[in-house]
Amino acid sequence: MKDRHGREIDYLRISITDRCNLRCTYCMPEEGIEQQLRHEDLLSYEEILRLARCFAALGIRKIKLTGGEPLVRLGCCDLVRQLKALPGIEQVTITTNGVLLAEMAEDLIAAGIDGINVSLDTVEREIFAQITRRDYFDKVMAGLERVKALRFPNLKINCVPIVQFNGDQIVKLAQQAQDYPLAVRFIELMPIGLGSTYTAVSKEDIMKLLTDAFGPLQPYEEKLGNGPAEYYSLPGFQGKIGFIGAIHNKFCGQCNRVRLTSNGFLKLCLNQKKGMELLPLLRSGCDDSALQAAITDMILQKPLEHHFYDKEYAEDTDSRQMFQVGG
Ligand code: SAM
Ligand code: SF4
16 A cells, blocks of 8 residues: 555564564663563464454565564464465565574475575674674574575575674675675664664775775666665675665655564554554454554554654654564
């Protein structure tokens, strides 16, 4: 469906848990989540499927599973299989920290997953432990190797370059795209939750590092994925390099997505709190047409643009953290 600004909304990101097996410094506090959601406050898989069916009827075609860490929720692969079977849903993808990927990759692929994004901010064990506060680097690398060994075609590595942690990892991370046709994407840090206490490495600095190391970056015009990433080719690379810059390359005019948190909040913009609690409605005994009407009404109210760093809009800013929303 179109929102009132004429944007086609066909992409839904569903956070299936607020729990995580890492504690990335820029995302989660060391001690974990203060107020973990109670099991009964989470959307059950049946509720997620019902909502997905309603969203599909309204024109959602692509779904991304996220979290917290989606692979820690039991039955995640079955959910993928069931979402894939819904009429209208063309693509189901996942974003994961990769810790459980080695053991789950085969099941995910058998369930029909269309894309796997692995978040990885460094290729060095010590830096990984500093950033994530966990010693799981080998597990993540094994996960990536497993997916590659299965020759899965739609693999992406997402990195958030942060001056304080991994500014010196850019070239080594990009190298992951040299010998396998995967995309390494550099995502601009957003001032959400703990992220607001760190400094993003600029796209210009990243491009200079890559050009010095590998030669000129050539813009790649073909469409890859569902989002706003800009892609480039590098000489001798099988894969691509991508940039997603929500702050410095504002893409709100092309925004095609809405989000569902693990406790059923329909979130219209990453930055703003406007949205709707769907859980009470879901559990009130209402039928699907009432749910669809509520969702339609909300999507029509999707804000035109984000206002990160704009004090005038401070009141509209959402206080949800990234691990609650899923990126
Ligand atoms: N746990 C999964 C993972 O790490 O891929 C899914 C959820 S995580 C919140 C999704 C993505 O958001 C990760 O790639 C993470 O690096 C990114 N992220 C977290 N905080 C961020 C911030 N403040 N700005 C930009 N990206 C952020
Ligand atoms: Fe967990 Fe992903 Fe947040 Fe890291 S970025 S703490 S892996 S939710």
